[in-house]
Amino acid sequence: MTSPDGATPQPNRPPVPHPAAPAQTDPDPTRRRRDTRRRKGPVRRVLTWVGITGLLLVVAVLGYATFEYFNLSNNLQRSDVLAKIHPDEPNQPGLASDTNILIMGLDSRLDLQGNPLPQELYDAMHTGDSSIGGMNANVLMMLHIPADGRQATVLQIPRDDFVDYAGCYRNPEAGTRCDGKIKEAYDHAFREREADLANTPGLSAQEKHRQARDAGRAAQILTVEKFLGNGIRFDHWVEVTMVAFYQIAQEVQPITVCLKQDTKDSFSGADFKAGKQQISAEQAVAFVRQRRDALGDESFSDLDRERRQQAFIASLIFQLKQRGTLANPARLNGLVQVATRNVAVDNGLEILEFAGQARQLSDGKVTFYTLPIEDYIQGDKYGGWSNRVDVAKIQATVKSLLDPSREQTAAPTSPATGPGATSTSAKPAVTVVNASGVQGAATRALTALVEAGYPRGGEPTTGPLEAVTMVEYPAGQADAASELSLLLGPSVATVESAT
Structure with a gap:
């Protein structure tokens, strides 16, 4: 039996992914410890400097590394999944000429081919081993680049928002969709496809993993598009594995951070004193993964972790610029290698074309928003903790931010002087x-x-x-x-x- 849109019927509950806990077992990995006053009302924050995680830094590296163009183009893992789910389907009028990119950060302990990582990486990241964690998209961001020269916008989607999954029905006849945390749409489809391919002859383990990842990507893309509404379609996507963050930090360590007070969390491995200090790559992973504070008032949450990540990446990008890493081919080469090992993109993403746009991100020429939530659900329909959201409010917020017909417009930018612009005059010959x-x-x-x-x-x-x-x-x-x-x-x- 098939659903109205051809999707396969699913069981009453999507398969629950393995708990994404670090080496020490987390008794409740999605819990929030917030007092009632802080749970009420939507959460909306505007950022004007950097993004939520190291994903945009990786994207920026793709743009900066012009001299490594073929290295990147030939070694990044690519997929045609976007063309399959949206063949020749444009955005709605008014957004059709803009560029929308979905950035996904996976909580996977595997590499892009589905192989376990070296044990020393698991030990350094304090994340257990390959048996822990699923294929959840723990970071979801939409990068919107207007065609008319206005400032780019990044919409950060809280990972625990409770939503319907696109193209998946628990009861096709009744039209009842699969649902759950938005981050799990990828993992759910991945595991379904993985199970379908388990006994398929003639396919290597890597090919099965690749097809399962494409199923996850398709489900995540369609689910986010449905959630944001407004006829939005993604033109491109970027997928980054967990280890990319650690390996970027390795390239630029030590990294300067400043804390207001002592803090400690045995689950992430965080253990820091108050004040300005320099931390290693291993400490950096603990710093950005922390969502509990054994020395504090137990009000730490995922939203606090996002703020901590923002502050950390601000410091990281500042230090990259100060040390000349992004202008030094020898030092940049290490970052390029991190990208080729840990980044997957769609077939249509052109590195050179994206170079000027990527530069704007780390130059601060982008505004960041975290989409609002209504409340935390302590024990959702599947017994977990999640975010209650008002989908109509979400889509109205998205429309107000991205609709080019709104009054807030940027001054026209000269094609010859704008960010990433190039002249139409004849270019001089170059020798390298x-x-x-x-x-x-x-x-x-x-x-x-x-x-x-x-x-x-x-x-x-x-x-x-x-x-x-x-x-x-x-x-x-x-x-x-x-x-x-x-x-x-x-x-x-x-x-x-x-x-």
Whole structure:
């Protein structure tokens, strides 16, 4: 029997994922400890600096790494799932020319191929092993980039919002949908597909895992689209695994944080004193995963964890810029490798095209909103803790934020001077000198620049090591050099040639 939209009937309760607890068993991994006053009313916060987790940092790395264009394009895992669920289906009028990207952060202890991680990674992240955790999308964000030049917007969706799952029916004849926490839509579909493929001959374990992940992605995309309403369709998606955050922190440690008071949490491994301090990558994971405080008033919650993540990523991005990591090919290479190991994207996401947009994210040219909740449900219909939401209010909020017909508009931006803009005049020929110490970097950089419309000036060469990326230009080419530096990333030096 099939549902009205062709979906397969499902049991009365979606399979419950394995508890996503760290090494020490969490007796109630989704509980909230809040007094009544703090539970009432919607939660709405506006951020003007950075995002909820390291996901946007990974996305920004994709944009900055122009010189690693082919490395990224050839090694990122890609999927055609978006084209399958929305073949040639545009957004509603008014949003059709805008770009919507769903960013998913998975609470998985596996790599992109479904293999367990090295034990030292589990130990460092204080997350147990591959037997713990499911395929929940514990971070869900929509990045909306208007076509008319207005500031980009990120909508953060609380992971425990209780919603209906798109395309899944418990009782097709009655039209009763599967439901649960929005983060579990991915895991539910993943496990259903995994079970369907379990005894299929001729498929490798990796291929079964890939197909199950595509089923999870499709379910999560459709569920979020249905939840946000307003005819929104995602043009692209980015999926990042848990270990990416830790490995990014490894590349830039130590990281400076500042706490108002002592705090400790045995579940995440957090144990910090008050004041300004520098922490390691291992401590960083504990810092951003903490949602309890054994030394506090037990009012810590997921929302506190989000604020802590915001503060941490602000510090991380600041330090990346201060240390020149994003302008130094040799140092950036490590971040690029993290992206290729831990990031999956849709087939249509073009790295060079996205480069200018990604730069805006870490430059603070984006506004962040957390969508409102009405209350916490202590014991939902399946016995868990979740967020009660008003879907009509959610969709009205989304419309007010994203509808370009609203009065709040940005001043027109000159195509030649706006963020990520490029000139329509003829581009000068370029020659690339590899001063990074990274083998093949000059060849990859030159190939990417030729793809971007720059004529090849000469064969790539190798020169003395330099600390930063530099654009050297002849007299009269200052504007062209400035445009090229924007393409390459922040803090790129431009120097007029002496000859």
